[in-house]
Amino acid sequence: xxxxxxxxxxxxxxxxxxxxxxxxxxxxxxxxxxxxxxxxxxxxxxxxxxxxxxxxxxxxxxxxxxxxxxxxxxxxxxxxxxxxxxxxxxxxxxxxxxxxxxxxxxxxxxxxxxxxxxxxxxxxxxxxxxxxxxxxxxxxxxxxxxxxxxxxxxxxxxxxxxxxxxxxxxxxxxxxxxxxxxxxxxxxxxxxxxxxxxxxxxxxxxxxxxxxxxxxxxxxxxxxxxxxxxxxxxxxxxxxxxxxxxxxxxxxxxxxxxxxxxxxxxxxxxxxxxxxxxxxxxxxxxxxxx
Amino acid sequence: xxxxxxxxxxxxxxxxxxxxxxxxxxxxxxxxxxxxxxxxxxxxxxxxxxxxxxxxxxxxxxxxxxxxxxxxxxxxxxxxxxxxxxxxxxxxxxxxxxxxxxxxxxxxxxxxxxxxxxxxxxxxxxxxxxxxxxxxxxxxxxxxxxxxxxxxxxxxxxxxxxxxxxxxxxxxxxxxxxxxxxxxxxxxxxxxxxxxxxxxxxxxxxxxxxxxxxxxxxxxxxxxxxxxxxxxxxxxxxxxxxxxxxxxxxxxxxxxxxxxxxxxxxxxxxxxxxxxxxxxxxxxxxxxxxxxxxx
Numbered sequence: 001x002x003x004x005x006x007x008x009x010x011x012x013x014x015x016x017x018x019x020x021x022x023x024x025x026x027x028x029x030x031x032x033x034x035x036x037x038x039x040x041x042x043x044x045x046x047x048x049x050x051x052x053x054x055x056x057x058x059x060x061x062x063x064x065x066x067x068x069x070x071x072x073x074x075x076x077x078x079x080x081x082x083x084x085x086x087x088x089x090x091x092x093x094x095x096x097x098x099x100x101x102x103x104x105x106x107x108x109x110x111x112x113x114x115x116x117x118x119x120x121x122x123x124x125x126x127x128x129x130x131x132x133x134x135x136x137x138x139x140x141x142x143x144x145x146x147x148x149x150x151x152x153x154x155x156x157x158x159x160x161x162x163x164x165x166x167x168x169x170x171x172x173x174x175x176x177x178x179x180x181x182x183x184x185x186x187x188x189x190x191x192x193x194x195x196x197x198x199x200x201x202x203x204x205x206x207x208x209x210x211x212x213x214x215x216x217x218x219x220x221x222x223x224x225x226x227x228x229x230x231x232x233x234x235x236x237x238x239x240x241x242x243x244x245x246x247x248x249x250x251x252x253x254x255x256x257x258x259x260x261x262x263x264x265x266x267x268x269x270x271x272x273x274x275x276x277x278x279x280x281x282x283x284x285x286x287x288x289x290x
Numbered sequence: 291x292x293x294x295x296x297x298x299x300x301x302x303x304x305x306x307x308x309x310x311x312x313x314x315x316x317x318x319x320x321x322x323x324x325x326x327x328x329x330x331x332x333x334x335x336x337x338x339x340x341x342x343x344x345x346x347x348x349x350x351x352x353x354x355x356x357x358x359x360x361x362x363x364x365x366x367x368x369x370x371x372x373x374x375x376x377x378x379x380x381x382x383x384x385x386x387x388x389x390x391x392x393x394x395x396x397x398x399x400x401x402x403x404x405x406x407x408x409x410x411x412x413x414x415x416x417x418x419x420x421x422x423x424x425x426x427x428x429x430x431x432x433x434x435x436x437x438x439x440x441x442x443x444x445x446x447x448x449x450x451x452x453x454x455x456x457x458x459x460x461x462x463x464x465x466x467x468x469x470x471x472x473x474x475x476x477x478x479x480x481x482x483x484x485x486x487x488x489x490x491x492x493x494x495x496x497x498x499x500x501x502x503x504x505x506x507x508x509x510x511x512x513x514x515x516x517x518x519x520x521x522x523x524x525x526x527x528x529x530x531x532x533x534x535x536x537x538x539x540x541x542x543x544x545x546x547x548x549x550x551x552x553x554x555x556x557x558x559x560x561x562x563x564x565x566x567x568x569x570x571x572x573x574x575x576x577x578x579x580x581x582x583x584x585x
Contacts, residue, residue, distance in 0.1 A: 023382060028405065038416040111574065126506070130524065131554075260415060
């Protein structure tokens with residue numbers, strides 16, 4: 001301890017700070033960075049677990065090539081997942097913002113509604129979702145009837161139709177993903193400066209203008225947070241078909257672990273890409289609003 | 291005129307909110323209603339919501355299929371222990387990021403936040419091999435050790451919660467203690483920890499919920515001996531068929547119907563619902579209390 005006193009104050013602070021964050025630093029290096037590098041290396045190799053240990057042979061981009069050329073299901077699942085996210089994220093963001101704006105009005109029973117909207121965050125797990133989806137308890141009969149309407153199926157472009165189908169067939173599930181986002185928006189709305197609104201109102205701004213010119217630009221950082229949160233939540237859901245596929249392929253000895261590692265890296269890439277595109281769109285919208 | 295307009299406005303807000311509440315609760319009503327239906331109610335087209343002959347038989351079946359008492363214990367074990375460790379470490383790390391200035395801090399903090407978007411599947415295979423080599427597979431340690439080192443489920447959020455919380459907390463008491471010669475560790479345990487009670491409680495509650503609901507990591511790391519409720523529910527149909535092999539000639543043979551599945555689903559989330567009812571205020575006010583949206 002005595003030698004610490006002799007050190008410069010800033011050095012001492014650095015050491016104390018590093019000691020405090022060391023659990024994370026050690027964990028991050030051993031359980032995230034090292035596995036990340038290893039799985040990236042695996043994805044360029046044929047990795048077979050044998051009795052003597054791992055048999056690793058370098059195959060270059062073969063795993064990636066096989067994934068897209070040899071395995072039809074993977075690209076299908078991936079496209080399906082991307083479409084699903086493209087439907088989910090805007091719907092969840094708009095819906096949670098809408099609910100937060102409603103809850104932010106002077107109404108009685110606000111805490112009751114908050115409790116109801118947050119309940120799904122507590123109880124939804126992959127297992128629950130799967131069991132409810134199989135029973136058809138995630139949507140209403142009327143909505144599924146719209147999705148099975150032949151006129152829509154024939155006249156809409158297939159991509160648009162599948163987007164609509166996602167929306168209608170798991171309508172309640174989509175809303176169930178919005179609990180945290182509603183609360184984040186609500187917390188942001190409650191911190192807004194009231195005097196700014198009064199000033200704008202005196203200048204003759206309508207409610208609609210207030211929403212677009214004042215509220216949304218201020219909430220923009222929270223929209224970013226919510227987009228990231230939504231994409232990550234939906235992507236790491238246990239019953240997500242991509243995850244299912246990766247975890248099944250891990251146990252297929254003829255493919256080897258490198259194959260599953262390549263799948264997971266493609267998946268990671270797609271998630272990052274989706275987040276970046278969504279954030280760019282959000283920034284664009286924001287700059288237009290100003 | 292203005293008054294009428296306001297009444298209509300208020301009325302429509304309530305109407306929309308109640309409608310949305312119904313949509314949110316629909317699957318839960320569905321679950322409760324179906325879980326009490328006997329076979330005759332299920333096939334009766336006149337029975338929509340309220341069973342004619344309510345029965346608890348579905349629950350008795352579901353308890354058997356889920357191996358309820360054992361898997362309930364496993365669920366508690368695999369969610370309480372990792373959560374406690376994850377939260378304790380997160381508070382230490384969050385305090386470190388919040389209170390001390392050091393070279394590269396911002397870079398490390400950004401890395402920590404970025405790690406939130408890494409899907410567990412990317413690191414899963416090497417981690418799986420690591421645990422296998424260390425003989426941790428199929429034991430609770432494969433859950434506990436990453437949690438101890440801030441690599442549990444959604445750990446970045448918890449570090450962020452404590453970081454924000456300590457940032458909001460006035461530094462003056464700590465500075466006074468520092469001038470009096472108290473060491474950083476003492477200040478942390480004597481001043482920071484007691485003051486951070488809301489952050490601990492909120493993080494702990496969320497962590498329990500997320501661990502409880504995790505299935506893909508559980509199926510990979512915990513093995514067959516430690517099967518939590520959610521995993522049992524995923525394998526519900528298979529277990530049922532194993533317990534009651536299909537036999538068309540025997541009148542005692544049972545068929546898996548949606549009522550039994552719904553009873554099983556409800557039993558799986560029942561402990562979470564109880565936790566929610568007790569600590570509901572803490573969940574719902576969490577985001578306000580820890581200032582995660584920034585001040």
